Amino acid sequence: MKDPTLIKDMLLKAGDKLPSIGKAFRLAFGRSSLFFCSYDQAQKGRESLAMELDDKLLGKANVISKNVVNSIMQGVDASMSIGSVDCKLISQHMAFTILGTSLFGDTFLAWSKATFYEELLMMIAKDASFWASYRFTPFWKRGFWRYQSLCTDLKCLTLDIVQQCGKNHKLSCHMDRNSHIGTANDKFFSQELGGDINAREEPCGNIMGLMFHGCIATTSLIGSILERLVADAEIQDKIYSEIMKVKQGSVREDQDVEEMLLLLATIYESARLLPAGPLLQRCSLKDDLILKNGMLIPAGALLVVPAQLLQMDGSSWGSDASKFNPYRFLSKAVKGSDSVHDTSSTEEAADPIQCSFVLNDPNDNAAFLPFGSGMRTCVGQKFVFRGVATLFASLLEHYEVRLHPQLGNGSKSTAGPEIVFARRSR
Numbered sequence: 001m002k003d004p005t006l007i008k009d010m011l012l013k014a015g016d017k018l019p020s021i022g023k024a025f026r027l028a029f030g031r032s033s034l035f036f037c038s039y040d041q042a043q044k045g046r047e048s049l050a051m052e053l054d055d056k057l058l059g060k061a062n063v064i065s066k067n068v069v070n071s072i073m074q075g076v077d078a079s080m081s082i083g084s085v086d087c088k089l090i091s092q093h094m095a096f097t098i099l100g101t102s103l104f105g106d107t108f109l110a111w112s113k114a115t116f117y118e119e120l121l122m123m124i125a126k127d128a129s130f131w132a133s134y135r136f137t138p139f140w141k142r143g144f145w146r147y148q149s150l151c152t153d154l155k156c157l158t159l160d161i162v163q164q165c166g167k168n169h170k171l172s173c174h175m176d177r178n179s180h181i182g183t184a185n186d187k188f189f190s191q192e193l194g195g196d197i198n199a200r201e202e203p204c205g206n207i208m209g210l211m212f213h214g215c216i217a218t219t220s221l222i223g224s225i226l227e228r229l230v231a232d233a234e235i236q237d238k239i240y241s242e243i244m245k246v247k248q249g250s251v252r253e254d255q256d257v258e259e260m261l262l263l264l265a266t267i268y269e270s271a272r273l274l275p276a277g278p279l280l281q282r283c284s285l286k287d288d289l290i291l292k293n294g295m296l297i298p299a300g301a302l303l304v305v306p307a308q309l310l311q312m313d314g315s316s317w318g319s320d321a322s323k324f325n326p327y328r329f330l331s332k333a334v335k336g337s338d339s340v341h342d343t344s345s346t347e348e349a350a351d352p353i354q355c356s357f358v359l360n361d362p363n364d365n366a367a368f369l370p371f372g373s374g375m376r377t378c379v380g381q382k383f384v385f386r387g388v389a390t391l392f393a394s395l396l397e398h399y400e401v402r403l404h405p406q407l408g409n410g411s412k413s414t415a416g417p418e419i420v421f422a423r424r425s426r
């Protein structure tokens with residue numbers, strides 16, 4: 001099947017996941033409803049989380065607070081004191097801080113065990129798929145017990161931060177209800193934290209699952225954006241001008257990211273070029289499916305969508321499908337008319353500072369699938385776009401990001417290129 005609209009139809013109708021997907025989460029964090037293979041069991045948790053994330057987005061341009069951005073920038077300054085930073089490590093730390101503060105509030109920033117939590121989560125992430133790939137849980141392997149012990153440590157640490165949140169919450173009950181997702185007032189989290197969950201579920205299982213999935217996926221997106229920006233100084237300069245222009249015209253203290261169209265288009269384009277997972281997997285456990293072209297898919301059939309291939313396919317994205325071109329998500333508004341036209345092919349002529357642009361909904365293209373689609377689509381999509389945009393609006397306002405002049409791509413301490421954050425003088 002090659003037609004993206006048919007693939008979207010399939011993702012809309014196939015609500016279940018393969019048991020093997022849930023297995024990695026179950027083995028590491030115990031039984032939980034989110035990420036569960038059966039849609040019926042995941043539905044309630046999904047809806048409750050989606051409602052809370054939407055609540056947080058409602059009427060707010062910035063879903064991450066100034067404190068969070070400042071803490072990340074302090075981290076950047078500290079890392080830069082040794083000359084350069086590993087792109088993958090700094091992306092991971094940024095993702096971890098965004099997710100941690102979103103779930104646990106500002107308590108997370110002052111939590112002394114946060115660094116250990118980050119390391120532990122990444123150690124588990126490295127081995128999770130491997131241990132889940134055994135058909136029978138490998139109780140006879142020593143390495144498996146070492147892995148399980150890491151997972152137990154993570155559970156203890158999660159309970160610790162949850163308790164800290166509880167204490168701080170009691171101390172500041174007047175705290176703005178919408179300022180953090182993870183306060184005990186919120187339904188999803190109060191159910192999780194108060195143990196008001198299905199007796200077979202692991203306490204905090206959903207929270208650990210969210211930290212795990214959210215951190216890995218957001219690290220990949222932030223890393224992709226940084227790599228595109230260091231490779232394309234011109235786009236970075238234009239985004240900087242855009243940020244300054246929006247700031248000058250705004251009376252708000254926070255970042256007005258919805259006005260920063262080139263920045264948002266850059267985030268879409270970075271997600272298109274490097275989706276967090278190259279494959280989406282689905283099935284329909286109980287019912288046969290009939291697609292809109294009449295094709296029948298039998299119940300239980302394994303459905304795999306090569307998201308990365310679709311997102312690089314010339315028939316959906318044009319002849320420059322493999323190139324970084326954020327302008328493909330912008331349309332030029334024609335003066336004095338309601339009409340807009342696609343600018344992707346006239347990128348050179350288009351300057352977002354001079355011209356008036358409209359941001360396209362990336363989901364208008366059926367081959368845009370970094371967050372999946374349909375019944376099991378990512379619940380965090382809008383939240384991530386807004387959070388990452390807020391972070392980059394502040395980062396690029398204060399720093400220019402470059403590849404390390406000497407080390408460049410050639411010397412990779414881990415997996416990412418070495419990059420430099422140079423403070424902008426103003």
Ligand code: HEM
Pocket residue numbers: 011017034035036042046049210213214217218219221275276277280281369370371372373374375376377378379380381383384
């Ligand atoms: C850049 C960051 C992220 C990316 C690229 C991403 C991507 C994805 C993808 C591809 C899926 C599978 C969708 C499908 O099968 O159609 C998914 C599922 C999910 N995502 Fe994300 N995600 C990100 C961040 C987050 C965050 C921050 C949250 C929550 C705070 C979140 C919550 C979820 C949940 C709950 C599911 C499971 C849905 C289900 O199985 O029913 N994600 N995500």
